[in-house]
Every structure is written in C-alpha cells, then in structure tokens.
Amino acid sequence: MTNVYQGREQTEAKHFILRRYLQTLAFKTLHGGWATLAYIDGFSGPWKSQALDHSDTSFMIAVEVLKDAQAKVRQAGKRPRIKCFFAEEDRDAFTQLQAAVAPHHDPANGFFIETFNGKFENAVGQIQKTMANSFALTFIDPTGWTGYEFDKIKPIFEHAPGEVLLNFMFDFVNRFSASSDLATLASFDGILGANWQERLDRSLPREVALMSLFTEQFWKAGKFEYVLNTPIEKISDRTHFHIVYGTRSAEGLAAYRDVEYAALKSHGMRRAAAREEIRESKTGQAGLFGAAEMASMAEISMEAQITSIRNKAKDWLREQLPTCPKPFSEIWPPMLDKFMLRKTDAKQVCVELGKAAEIKETWRLNRSKRRTPDDTDRIEPI
Structure with missing residues (x-):
C-alpha cells in the first residue's frame, strides 16, 4: 500500500x-x-x-x-x-x-x-x-x-x-x-x-x-x-x-472503460489487503489468509463479476440481432455504454456467440487467423 x-x-x-x-x-x-x-x-x-x-x-x-x-x-x-x-x-x-x-x-x-x-x-x-x-x-x-x-x-x-x-x-x-x-x-x-x-x-x-x-x-x-x-x-x-x-x-468511452477496469481491480485488491491488515492489528492474530492472499482472492472475485456482466451483455446482443447485420463498430459502443465492460470484453462476447453458432464468425472468413472481430467485421445472426 x-x-x-x-x-x-x-x-x-x-x-x-x-x-x-x-x-x-x-x-x-x-x-x-x-x-x-x-x-x-x-x-x-x-x-x-x-x-x-x-x-x-x-x-x-x-x-x-x-x-x-x-x-x-x-x-x-x-x-x-x-x-x-x-x-x-x-x-x-x-x-x-x-x-x-x-x-x-x-x-x-x-x-x-x-x-x-x-x-x-x-x-x-x-x-x-x-x-x-x-x-x-x-x-x-x-x-x-x-x-x-x-x-x-x-x-x-x-x-x-x-x-x-x-x-x-x-x-x-x-x-x-x-x-x-x-x-x-x-x-x-x-x-x-x-x-x-x-x-x-x-x-x-x-x-x-x-x-x-x-x-x-x-x-x-x-x-x-x-x-x-x-x-x-x-x-x-x-x-x-x-x-x-x-x-x-x-474512443473516449473505450479508453475510460479500460482505466475503470484497472482502477477497480487495483482498488479491490488494496481494500481486501487493508481489511486483513486492520483485522490482524486489532486481534493480534494472523488469519487463515494473509493480506496478499486476500488481495488475490479479490482479483478472482472481480473476474467472476466481469464474466457475469458479459453474460448479461450476451443477452443484450441477442436482442439486437433482429436489427443486424451491423459492423462491430456499431455494436461495441452501446454495449460499453450499458455495461461495465471493456472493448476487449465486447469482442469476447461476440466470439462466444460465434462459437455457439448464434452469429456468424465473420472475422474468420477468407482463412483469416484473427480470433476476434475488428470494427469493420459484420455482426449478423446465422
């Protein structure tokens, strides 16, 4: 700290x-x-x-x-x-x-x-x-x-x-x-x-x-x-x-979401470590987990929250599919506006729906080795 x-x-x-x-x-x-x-x-x-x-x-x-x-x-x-x-x-x-x-x-x-x-x-x-x-x-x-x-x-x-x-x-x-x-x-x-x-x-x-x-x-x-x-x-x-x-x-929206993620991750880890340090100073006894371990657990907890938010974003994107196809550049800004996610998470949402055969994996057409969509890739249902 x-x-x-x-x-x-x-x-x-x-x-x-x-x-x-x-x-x-x-x-x-x-x-x-x-x-x-x-x-x-x-x-x-x-x-x-x-x-x-x-x-x-x-x-x-x-x-x-x-x-x-x-x-x-x-x-x-x-x-x-x-x-x-x-x-x-x-x-x-x-x-x-x-x-x-x-x-x-x-x-x-x-x-x-x-x-x-x-x-x-x-x-x-x-x-x-x-x-x-x-x-x-x-x-x-x-x-x-x-x-x-x-x-x-x-x-x-x-x-x-x-x-x-x-x-x-x-x-x-x-x-x-x-x-x-x-x-x-x-x-x-x-x-x-x-x-x-x-x-x-x-x-x-x-x-x-x-x-x-x-x-x-x-x-x-x-x-x-x-x-x-x-x-x-x-x-x-x-x-x-x-x-x-x-x-x-x-672009500002995307940049802020990146910073927000890093800040909340860091803050959550610091809070968890600080709570453990306060507890130990009050009781004089070491806990089952030290401050570093508590911080690591907080990091894992945040990643679980992000996964949960991505699942909600999947449902949202499913609701948008009747109005597709749209380029990915028209998908990720409203998704980031609505959900506490980064642009990389929006890409992952599309990848997971692609693997589930709910949308076309347009970013992989013509033998492309890209694993995620870019702004010009069309997002459209199967």
Missing part, C-alpha cells in the same frame, strides 16, 4: 483514474493532431495531502502527467501546448496550491498554468478563454455537493471537444438529502434538478435513484453522448463516491 494513501484507499482509486485517463487522453489528443490540451481543475485544494511535494493531489498529478506527455510528444517532432487552470476558493489552500505549481509555469516551452482564488462557478469566463481552441478535460472534485451548479458551469461542460470527470460525493449527498431542513434540501437543486424530491424514483434502491437523477442532469448540462459512473467503495464496502465521466467520443 502506498504510504501517503494509508487509510485513504478511496482517494488513491480516484487519483488512479485521473492519472491513467489523463495519460491516455494526453497521448491520444496530442499525437492525434490537437496542438493544445487544456486541463481544468475545479476544486484543486490541496486537501489532506500527506506528501511534502503534494504528489498525492490532483493538481500535481496533472502537472506531472502533462509535462511527461508533452516531452514525449516533442520527441516526435511536434510542439504541443499545455494549458492548466487550477481553481481554489479557500485562501490558505490556494496559497499552497500557487506555491506548488508556480515553478512549473513555463510559457517559453508551451506549458501554461493559471490559478484562480475564488468559487469555481465564478471562474467560468476565464476558463472558457483557457479552453479556447483546445481539447479540454475538466476535473471537478468538490468536498461536498455545492459550488458546481450545472446551470452556472454549463459552458464548461458544453465545450467541444471536451470531456468531464466529476467526483459525485454520494455518501454526503445520501445523508444530507434525507434531511428535513428545507434549505439543505434546496441546496441539491443545482445538481439534481428542480423538484428532485418528486422526481426521485422511490421504487429503486436509493443509491440507484440518486445516481439516476444526477447522471440525467450531468448529461443534459454537457449534451454528452455517453455518461458513465464508477462507484468507489470504502474499506467498509459502503460506496463513498462515484466518479462520473462524460464524453462525446466512442
């Missing part, structure tokens, strides 16, 4: 997703023809940072990843520009933030950093200037549920091309949205929409119902093609927050 994240495993999972996805996005956009990448951090902090160099904060993770990506793309002869915008309302935290990032502001080499001391909602105009003529990723990581009302920050969400990662603090929202205080209940209107209490589907589990309202408002604010949410649990197996991702790109 990384020492700076001791007892903060959920924060480590969040930063894992941010780091991996930003790395993927930076290389894809900068190699793919975009000259400028903008990164917007709406609630920068630092909060509860345990590292002297703030390497366990979102803003320093972003600076590190983006500087590395810029340097590597330059080796290919390109001159990419990186623009970072960090907003923080708390004055003391902002002072630390400014001191940490100032040495990395390097306009001569195309690396720009702008800081803002104030409410994220009040920085929209400046952020739009930063995002102009760039591909943008916005990361919103509040300590609660206020400060990012969708009607106020809608221009940031609507920037195209652009994507959003948002930490929805479900645990706090779940507790305080059950309040009887009218002012507290009204404070959720900005992210759950007007009359949200009447619109909340009480026939569903509360977490599902709340996430449904939130993702609907998130989707409307950005007019996204795909909105995904990744639950991150505490050691106690209770959901702490959801990472919500919005994109208009099928």
Whole structure:
C-alpha cells in the first residue's frame, strides 16, 4: 500500500483514474493532431495531502502527467501546448496550491498554468478563454455537493471537444438529502434538478435513484453522448463516491472503460489487503489468509463479476440481432455504454456467440487467423 494513501484507499482509486485517463487522453489528443490540451481543475485544494511535494493531489498529478506527455510528444517532432487552470476558493489552500505549481509555469516551452482564488462557478469566463481552441478535460472534485451548479458551469461542460470527470460525493449527498431542513434540501437543486424530491424514483434502491437523477442532469448540462459512473467503495464496502465521466467520443468511452477496469481491480485488491491488515492489528492474530492472499482472492472475485456482466451483455446482443447485420463498430459502443465492460470484453462476447453458432464468425472468413472481430467485421445472426 502506498504510504501517503494509508487509510485513504478511496482517494488513491480516484487519483488512479485521473492519472491513467489523463495519460491516455494526453497521448491520444496530442499525437492525434490537437496542438493544445487544456486541463481544468475545479476544486484543486490541496486537501489532506500527506506528501511534502503534494504528489498525492490532483493538481500535481496533472502537472506531472502533462509535462511527461508533452516531452514525449516533442520527441516526435511536434510542439504541443499545455494549458492548466487550477481553481481554489479557500485562501490558505490556494496559497499552497500557487506555491506548488508556480515553478512549473513555463510559457517559453508551451506549458501554461493559471490559478484562480475564488468559487469555481465564478471562474467560468476565464476558463472558457483557457479552453479556447483546445481539447479540454475538466476535473471537478468538490468536498461536498455545492459550488458546481450545472446551470452556472454549463459552458464548461458544453465545450467541444471536451470531456468531464466529476467526483459525485454520494455518501454526503445520501445523508444530507434525507434531511428535513428545507434549505439543505434546496441546496441539491443545482445538481439534481428542480423538484428532485418528486422526481426521485422511490421504487429503486436509493443509491440507484440518486445516481439516476444526477447522471440525467450531468448529461443534459454537457449534451454528452455517453455518461458513465464508477462507484468507489470504502474499506467498509459502503460506496463513498462515484466518479462520473462524460464524453462525446466512442474512443473516449473505450479508453475510460479500460482505466475503470484497472482502477477497480487495483482498488479491490488494496481494500481486501487493508481489511486483513486492520483485522490482524486489532486481534493480534494472523488469519487463515494473509493480506496478499486476500488481495488475490479479490482479483478472482472481480473476474467472476466481469464474466457475469458479459453474460448479461450476451443477452443484450441477442436482442439486437433482429436489427443486424451491423459492423462491430456499431455494436461495441452501446454495449460499453450499458455495461461495465471493456472493448476487449465486447469482442469476447461476440466470439462466444460465434462459437455457439448464434452469429456468424465473420472475422474468420477468407482463412483469416484473427480470433476476434475488428470494427469493420459484420455482426449478423446465422
């Protein structure tokens, strides 16, 4: 376990997703023809940072990843520009933030950093200037549920091309949205929409119902093609927050699902190991399985869950067959949108249906040795 994240495993999972996805996005956009990448951090902090160099904060993770990506793309002869915008309302935290990032502001080499001391909602105009003529990723990581009302920050969400990662603090929202205080209940209107209490589907589990309202408002604010949410649990197996991702790109969808899988696998293993370490420290007795063995068992459990989800995706694809043939490029995006699967899982679903003689193995025609379909292969029933 990384020492700076001791007892903060959920924060480590969040930063894992941010780091991996930003790395993927930076290389894809900068190699793919975009000259400028903008990164917007709406609630920068630092909060509860345990590292002297703030390497366990979102803003320093972003600076590190983006500087590395810029340097590597330059080796290919390109001159990419990186623009970072960090907003923080708390004055003391902002002072630390400014001191940490100032040495990395390097306009001569195309690396720009702008800081803002104030409410994220009040920085929209400046952020739009930063995002102009760039591909943008916005990361919103509040300590609660206020400060990012969708009607106020809608221009940031609507920037195209652009994507959003948002930490929805479900645990706090779940507790305080059950309040009887009218002012507290009204404070959720900005992210759950007007009359949200009447619109909340009480026939569903509360977490599902709340996430449904939130993702609907998130989707409307950005007019996204795909909105995904990744639950991150505490050691106690209770959901702490959801990472919500919005994109208009099928390739972005595929990239995020890859990162999500790696993050949940790693987080599950860390949680299992941490639980065993806590148990041993409390009882003073070693368990039947050590921390490493518990982590391995968690990995096996996740693979079993993926297999179960793939089986559900098979049923979904069976329902689509009457509208086929379609190229695989029209099959995997809606599958990944609906199910927590990677593109490689979507291929495996097709392979298994092919072996069961439910669809044609078109990827093996003309003596092809390919074992899985690619985007141009037609998916059609026998």
